[in-house]
Amino acid sequence: MSAIQYHKNADNIVILTLDSPNQSANTMNADFREALTDTVKTLAQEDKITGIIFTSAKKTFFAGGDLDDLIQIQPEHATAFFHTIQELKNQLRYIETLGVPVVACLNGTALGGGWEIALGCHHRIALTDPKTKFGLPEVTLGLLPGGGGIVRMVRLLGLQTAFPYLLEGKQFGVEQALKAGLIHDTAQTQPELLEKAIAWIKVNPKSQQPFDVKGYKIPGGDPKTPAVAQMLAIAPAILRDKTKGCYPAPEAIMAAAVEGAQVDVDTALRIESRYFTLLATGQVAKNMIGTFWHGLNAIKAGASRPQGIAKWQAQKVGVLGAGMMGAGIAYAIAIKGIPVVLKDVSIEAAEKGKAYSQKLLEKRISRSRLTAEKKDQILAHIQPTAEAKDLQGCDLIIEAVFENQELKAKVTQEAEQYLLDGGIFASNTSTLPITGLAQASKDATHFIGLHFFSPVDKMQLVEIIKGQHTSDETLARAYDFVQQIGKIPIVVNDSRGFFTSRVFGTFVQEGMRLLAEGVHPAKIEMAALKAGMPVGPLAIQDEVSLTLSEHIGNEARKALATEGKSLPHSPSEDVLQWMIHQQNRKGKAAGAGFYEYPESGKKYLWDGLSYWAKDHDLTEQDIIDRILFVQALDTLRCYEENVLESVVDANVGSIFGIGFAPWTGGAIQFLNQYGLDKVLQRANTLEARYGERFKAPELLKKHAASGEIIK
Known part of the structure; x- marks a missing residue:
């Protein structure tokens, strides 16, 4: 069965029903690409068409790109992948410029490639369902909208208005889409949806995209317009401040949008395809797709839930x-x-x-x-x-x-x-x-x-x-x-600390160790941000409170003493003791910690931390690696010790529980993508320089020797 069902009605309107075989949702997979090629060939042979309608046989309109395919794309596939994307876009562009009205009947959610198909239509009508979502969320998976989404959103909305949808993956409902002019009409039922589409085609027999009309100007102006040029002079710096250079997708999106706004539509689509290829063949997208898509879906499906037990719901x-x-x-x-x-x-x-x-x-x-x-x-x-x-x-x-x-x-x-x-x-x-x-x-x-x-x-x-x-x-x-x-x-x-609290502790302790070694606190915090952590270790220690960390440490020491064991002394304890008992600085809730918290204005690092300043020879890369490796290696120990039973739980838990750098795909994926043989070398170097906490677990040595990733 074809992924696109072709039907021409008595009014010579072609109704294209999207219906990917063997899937609950439509995606831009090989079946869809083949069906679209056949559809365009059939359209080219038709002598009389009065309009085209895209509709869906699924509960949703279209789910987007096939991420199972995308995660397999390697750098050596770049040229073939680029041409595949261009071919798909050329076919959609053929339909868009055929000279007949094209309507999207949006019976449900259209995200990513689904919204891009809708944008390629001249008129968009949606069912009024509060659950329906539209948008281009590709950036959240390290990608960009590669099916024309950047080009068309910029031309319909203007650069400044389009940026939140593109750079943040902002999703929106039917009412918001109507208000923004991104859809043109709504319907209450599926039959009404089709009726309104047919009626609009009859009233608009020579429709085309507004941006294909001669003389069309991008709302707000192109990049040469003074107001836009002024915005673009600072926008890259603002974006870089947010991404800290860890996320190539937002920067590629901004570049594709700005470059594409200065050329014709077809050239802009080609520019977009080049940036899309760059991201799709890159490692960051693979890391993020693996965890934020495949990992979360595995958890949603009950990967770590005992099987054969009836589903349960709490009542009170x-x-x-x-x-x-x-x-x-x-x-x-x-x-x-x-x-x-x-x-x-x-x-x-x-x-x-x-x-x-x-x-x-x-x-x-x-x-x-x-x-x-x-x-x-x-x-x-x-x-x-x-x-x-x-x-x-x-x-x-x-x-x-x-x-x-x-x-x-x-x-x-x-x-x-x-x-x-x-x-x-x-x-x-x-x-x-x-x-x-x-x-x-x-x-x-x-x-x-x-x-x-x-x-x-x-x-x-x-x-x-x-x-x-x-x-x-x-x-x-x-x-x-x-x-x-x-x-x-x-x-x-x-186990004590389980997984998240245990590994989180290594992060904040490493920050305090660095302080005790004489590294400037601002350098510590900035290195953590450049590593991809959402906040620095000193700031997060203030949030959880220094006294709580001291209490947890004392409780652990007591418990270990009953087993005849002891915790080795850490310089981070010296910092805690000094802060709490000598300086009376216990954290944010107490009004003073590593940071000052003025009643009005932003927090800032307490200048009394200069007490710890001394000469050191640490490079920024060493600080970044210490922050990432101390967490990733301890996560691997948790897996080795069976505290963790799955790599999926390790990766998802490290990001959503600890805030481990999301660009990595999680703590164990960070090691996998770094290259396990290189991880082993780096761990050995860090251990020699900074101590036993960087000692390579046996599981790492085993996988580095075999060349197999940890899974």
Whole structure:
């Protein structure tokens, strides 16, 4: 069956129905390219056509490029790939310039290549569905819109207006598209969609693209226009400040847009294809597609979920502790329509926790993302209380109290009796081993770790920690619950710090080690940003608070002492001790840390850090490598030690939980793409210069010797 069904009606209008075989969504795969070639040949042989309509037989209009194909493209395939892209664009351009009206009937979401097909039509009509999304999100996968999206968006909107759609991958709904003039009409039903398309063709028999009309000018002007030239004089610098040189896609998009705006459409399309080829054959796109597409889809499909266990949904959830974490967890549950009991030691504390949700919801209302009625419905799902008996009937209870084993044991035993039979109990601990916490439970098989990240409303990841006795059914239910509230689950085995907290600790400690070695704090923070980390180690240490890090370190030391073990001394501890106990600087919440936090104005590094300044011979590349390698090597140790069971969970967890440089595709993919033999050499050099924490794990040596990537 062809991916494009060709039908000419009694009015000589050709209806092209997109219907990729053996797929739930239409993509620009080999089947589509072959079908488009055949379609153009058939159109060329027609003696009379009055119009062309693109429609879809799928639930959505068109999903975009075939990422399974794209990730395989290597530099040696560049010429063939370029010609394949050009051929596809030439065929779409042939249809666009045939001299008859072309209409897109958008029955659902059209992203990437799907939106590019729509842009190649003269008139766009969409079904009014609030779930429908349009846009060009390629930049989020390290690519650019290579099917004419840059060329046409710039010509329809102008450079400045088009940039957010292109550089940020901004998606938009039907109403926004209508307001922006990117679609022209809407319909309530599929039959009405087709009727309106046919009617428009009859009224506009000689339609063409506005930018193909002689004398058309790009809105706002081309790059030579003074106002545009002034904007373009600073735009690359602003963009570079955001990307820090880690992401080639936004820079290629800006270049293709600006260069393309100075030439005719066909030349602009060729320029776009060249930049697209450059990105598609590059490593960054492969890293990002591998994790942000294939990795996330594997997790969504339940890659780490025990199989053969029925899907489960929580009906009523209890949250113990209404502090920032507990309040955030309650919000994440309530916004998905699930009743939640928010318990604290006093009703005032519980009410304060509920007020946190109210504040977040009011912010959404102010941004026109929520109605007041919906806000009231969500808040009604949260029951604040100081009474444990109100937890009666919960099928899941999550404790989110302070990181203290005795306190967690106490609240577990107080609340667990109210769980429904077969219900599960979860701890939101970030470091304490789950097997130890489960000792307070009456049934350790129903006890699990659910490690949320702060702020819960923004952080997508939840780290699910299996205790020694956690059953597969409990794990499956926890996995289902995390997906039920729209979060990303990764699964890890029990150990101190698990995966994310353990590896996150290496990042902030490395920053403090560098400070103790005399490196200027601004140089440390900038090197982290240039490595691709979203924020520097000193800034993030201020966010989590220095006293919390000290507390976690003390607890780890105590626990290890009971096992007859000890932690080696680190210079980062000297920095913490000095900051907290000599300088009374405990972090952002306390108003002073590595940074100053003026009431008005931006934070800035505290000049008292000059205390640590001394001569050193570290290059910026050494600092960058120390920041990336210390995390990546410890992630690999987690995999080697079976704390992590899959590379997918390692890569996704490192980006969404720790903030590991997204351009790398994750901590283990960073090693794979670097080249494992080169990683081994670099690790040996770093170990010799800076210490045992850079020692190559045995698993790295094994894979470097075999030449096989870690998977």
